[in-house]
Amino acid sequence: MCCERCACGDDRQGGACSLIDLGRRSAGPEARRHLWIVNHYAARPGEAGQRHFSLAAAMRQHGWSTSILACSVQHYTGDQRMHGWRLQKTEEHDGVVFRWLRGPRYASNGVARILNMVGFAVLVLLPRSTHRLARPDAVIGSTVHPLAALAASRLARRHRVPFIFEIRDLWPETLIELGSLPRHGVVARLMRRLERHLCDRATTVITTMPFAADYLEEQGVDRGKVRWISNGVWVDEFSSVVTEKGEDNDEGLSFVYLGALGHANAVDQLITGFVAADLPSSATLSIIGAGPCRKDLIDLVDELDAGGRIAIHEAVARTEVPALAGDADCLVVALRDSPLYRFGMSLNKLFEYMASGRPILCAGTARGNPLETSGGAIVTGADVEAIAVGLTRMVQLTPAERSSMGRCNQRFAREHFDFDHLGADLAQLLDAAVA
DSSP states (O other): OBOSSOTTOOOTTSSOOTTSOBTTTTTOTTOOEEEEEEOTTOOOTTSSOOHHHHHHHHHGGGTEEEEEEEESBOTTTOOBSOOSSOSEEEEEETTEEEEEEOOOOOSSSSHHHHHHHHHHHHHHHSGGGGTTBOOOSEEEEEOSSHHHHHHHHHHHHHHTOOEEEEESSOTTHHHHHTTSSOTTSHHHHHHHHHHHHHHHHOSEEEESSTTHHHHHHHTTOOGGGEEEOOOOBOHHHHHTTOOOOOTTOSSSOEEEEESOOSTTBOHHHHHHHHHHSOOOTTOEEEEEOOSTTHHHHHHHHHHTTOTTTEEEEOOOOGGGHHHHHHHOSEEEEEBOOOGGGGGOOOOHHHHHHHHTTOOEEEESOOTTOTHHHHSSEEEEOSSHHHHHHHHHHHHHSOHHHHHHHHHHHHHHHHHHTBHHHHHHHHHHHHHHHHO
C-alpha cells in the first residue's frame, strides 16, 4: 500500500498521511515500540538488498514497528523512485513504513555519488524528513557509508533514544583492501576516527560479519557491545517453489551462478576452472547477473571457445531468483581471496542458495563459512585448479547424494538464517537497549 495521497487529499508532506501515525498504528495492535532505521540503500520487498525490510517485518511479531529512511535512488539499478520535484515520499509495505528522500542519480563511484551521500545525510536531519513518522524508541544507523550512520546518531540524540550502529561494510578497511585508499592516508584516518566515534556513541554495535568484533577491538572498541546479526533469507520463499530433482539427471548437470559480476567475485576463475574440469560435454554453466566485469567475462568465454557450454545472462528481478535457483542442479559461488574474510562473510546469495535446497560449490576461503558445517557443499580454494577439482567432484556424486546435500542446506538455513529468527534476535537486542 502506498500513502502517496490519502483520502483526505493531504499530500503537502510529499505523501505523508495526516490520518495515520505512520508506522506505529499501521503495524497493528501488537506493536508497542517504534524503530527508525537510517539506511541510504534500503530496498522495497522484491528488490535486491531488502535486509532491513525483512528484519522489520519479522519484528512486528515481537512488539516493534519500523520506519525506514532511505534514498530515492535505487543503488543497484540507478532508478529514481520519485517523480516531480518533491523531496520525499512515504510508502507502506506489509506494515513497514518507507520514507524516501530525494537524491541525485549517479552511475559510478564519482562526484555524483559523493553528492548523493552528502545530500542524503543532510536531508535526514531536516525535521521535515521525519514529519508525521511515529516517534522512535530507538534509531539504527547503518553503513555502507558512515555519513548516513552519523545522521542517525544525531537523530537519536535529538529524540533522546538509544543509537544502534550497524556495520555492514568495514570502512575504511574495505576500500584499503580494494586498493582505493592508502592505509595511512588522511582520508583513511578520518574515516577510522568517524567509525570509532560512531561506535563510542552507540549503545550497541551490530555487525553482519561473525568475527568483526576482532577488527573493532583492534580499533579500540569494547567488544562487549558488539553483536552479530547475520544477513538472512525467508526460507519459505524458496521452499514453496523448489521441487526435488529427479534421480535420472546424472550427466547433463547444470551449474548456475546468481549474483554480482564484480572484481570481488572470482567469476573469471570459475569460468576458467569449468573449462579445465573433467566434466561431461553435456554439463553447462549459466552466469546470471550484472556488474563492471560483465564484458570482460563475455570476452573470456569467447576466448576459451566455451560459448556452447557457458552462457552469461542479464540480471533478473529478485522475485525470479527462487525459481532460477530451483532449476539448477548445483549452485556455485566464487570469492576472490581477501584479508577481509578473516572476519567472516555474510553474502545474501549464499543464504538464498542454501534456502533453495540445492547442493553448492563454494570457491573461496572465509573464516566461519557456514557451508563448511551445513553438510550441503563442496568448499574449495578460489584458484582455477581447485575449482576444476571441486566441479569434477560434484559431477561424480550420485543424484541422491546431491539431493541429500540440498536438503541439508535448506534445513541449516531455516535453523540459523531465517529472518523469523534474526528478527527475534534484533527485537531482543532493541528491548535491552531501550531498557
